[in-house]
Amino acid sequence: MKRLLRALTERLGRKFLAACRSGIDVIAQANGGGVVFLGDSLTHLGRFDLMFPRTMTRNLGIGGECSHHILARLDPVVRINPEKLFLLIGTNDLGSDVPASAIAANVGAILDRLKRELPGCTLHLQGLMPRQRKFAPRIQALNAAYERLAAERGIAYIDLYPSFDDGSGELVADYSYDRLHLSGAGYAIWRDLLRPFVEAP
Numbered sequence: 001m002k003r004l005l006r007a008l009t010e011r012l013g014r015k016f017l018a019a020c021r022s023g024i025d026v027i028a029q030a031n032g033g034g035v036v037f038l039g040d041s042l043t044h045l046g047r048f049d050l051m052f053p054r055t056m057t058r059n060l061g062i063g064g065e066c067s068h069h070i071l072a073r074l075d076p077v078v079r080i081n082p083e084k085l086f087l088l089i090g091t092n093d094l095g096s097d098v099p100a101s102a103i104a105a106n107v108g109a110i111l112d113r114l115k116r117e118l119p120g121c122t123l124h125l126q127g128l129m130p131r132q133r134k135f136a137p138r139i140q141a142l143n144a145a146y147e148r149l150a151a152e153r154g155i156a157y158i159d160l161y162p163s164f165d166d167g168s169g170e171l172v173a174d175y176s177y178d179r180l181h182l183s184g185a186g187y188a189i190w191r192d193l194l195r196p197f198v199e200a201p
Contacts, residue, residue, distance in 0.1 A: 136169025
């Protein structure tokens with residue numbers, strides 16, 4: 001029974017990812033431009049169209065994704081040719097015990113390709129938010145690596161961590177319903193942090 005449930009779960013997961021990627025291909029075939037949000041479930045669940053109603057936003061988040069998944073699906077992003085792009089990725093890598101060096105290498109490769117193929121796009125790399133306290137040292141170390149990656153490439157780095165930290169290295173309880181994904185209050189904080197960058201000319 002456990003084997004059957006695992007097989008069904010994996011099959012449903014593959015169908016979900018295929019549907020998400022198909023939807024992203026449809027977005028890429030529409031008119032280009034706008035502001036792209038690229039990432040995992042934190043991005044996927046964000047209603048950026050409501051957060052920034054005067055901005056044409058495109059949500060390219062897919063739940064469960066790691067940095068290597070993003071690196072493998074940049075073609076539709078390039079086809080969209082956005083004016084701005086906001087990348088948030090890495091928390092699922094940490095949950096899967098991927099070394100910080102490998103995550104940083106993937107993110108660096110993502111940024112390098114986007115910068116090379118989207119010269120007119122303003123790129124933004126976001127630092128990871130806190131989650132359960134046990135992840136705090138690894139998140140802080142990875143965020144430091146992200147900040148270096150951004151500085152080396154002349155890309156804006158957005159430090160989300162302090163605004164979501166409860167003071168102990170854990171995500172503020174009111175900002176999440178499971179110490180990982182954001183509540184409405186958490187998305188409101190994120191919106192306020194992103195607004196100066198999204199709405200900048």
